[in-house]
Amino acid sequence: MIMLNGEKLAFETYPNGETRVDGERILDLAGESNRLVLKYENDGDLIKLMFVKRFLDDHRYPASLYVYYMPYSRMDRVEGASVFTLKYAANFLNGLNFEQVTVVEPHSDVTPALIDRSSAKYPTVELLDQVVRDTGFDPEKDYLFFPDAGAQKRYGKVKGFRQLVGFKERDFRSGEIRRLDIVGSVDKPGFKAIIVDDLCSYGGTFLLSAEKLREIGAAEVYLLVSHCENSIRQGRIPQSNAIDRIYTTDTMLDPSDTDLIHIYPIGGF
Numbered sequence: 001m002i003m004l005n006g007e008k009l010a011f012e013t014y015p016n017g018e019t020r021v022d023g024e025r026i027l028d029l030a031g032e033s034n035r036l037v038l039k040y041e042n043d044g045d046l047i048k049l050m051f052v053k054r055f056l057d058d059h060r061y062p063a064s065l066y067v068y069y070m071p072y073s074r075m076d077r078v079e080g081a082s083v084f085t086l087k088y089a090a091n092f093l094n095g096l097n098f099e100q101v102t103v104v105e106p107h108s109d110v111t112p113a114l115i116d117r118s119s120a121k122y123p124t125v126e127l128l129d130q131v132v133r134d135t136g137f138d139p140e141k142d143y144l145f146f147p148d149a150g151a152q153k154r155y156g157k158v159k160g161f162r163q164l165v166g167f168k169e170r171d172f173r174s175g176e177i178r179r180l181d182i183v184g185s186v187d188k189p190g191f192k193a194i195i196v197d198d199l200c201s202y203g204g205t206f207l208l209s210a211e212k213l214r215e216i217g218a219a220e221v222y223l224l225v226s227h228c229e230n231s232i233r234q235g236r237i238p239q240s241n242a243i244d245r246i247y248t249t250d251t252m253l254d255p256s257d258t259d260l261i262h263i264y265p266i267g268g269f
């Protein structure tokens, strides 16, 4: 989905699959400074973004870009013959020559390093206070849990929380989680835990995290992730009782029809 200055752009599709772009609508919305939003739903959004940006260029309108979720941001390294798709997606954005690019909660530092004139925004850190209040979390006796070293690097600097970290081994190619162990120990059972991470896909990481946390005495387990794919609904979390509530944003997820998932609108950040 593409938005221009806060308005969603509608696109039609020709019978052969090509995209029809409404130039009049774009010119109606364009002004002295323009902000495009990329809410990635599929690769077709990249083509739409390109058409809109090029059209704005042709009419001498400058534009910045706000990326809700950077597509391919997890493909941030090469292992064996894997394709470094993040690099190529970043090259694509660089070719569009935005004045500035803001990326919400990138998976790693590789994303802002690859995208020209970019900066990252971490709403999870802002949301943590709200989640602490909603869950009745007590920083004196409850714990934040970071499922892997990447999450610890992103969020471990938050002050005033007791922290536990997971050691996760995942097969890069298949995505299968081989093991997840908790590093660190707890004073006594009966605590609450908030798992903090950037992205939930099928939720395997978080279900396993919640099970391990309950094994060491967690009485309540919550999940805070900025990005949550719709595939969570096909995963095992909704059927299990391991996670009491999920807090996320609408950078990827469609509106929730269950109390289990609480969605904060990203527009406020």
Ligand SMILES: O=P(O)(O)OC[C@H]1O[C@@H](O)[C@H](O)[C@@H]1O
Binding pocket: 074, 107, 147, 148, 150, 197, 198, 199, 200, 201, 202, 203, 204, 205, 206
């Ligand atoms: O376990 P699922 O939900 O499939 O994947 C989410 C995890 O995989 C990583 O990329 C994310 O940072 C998170 O740790």
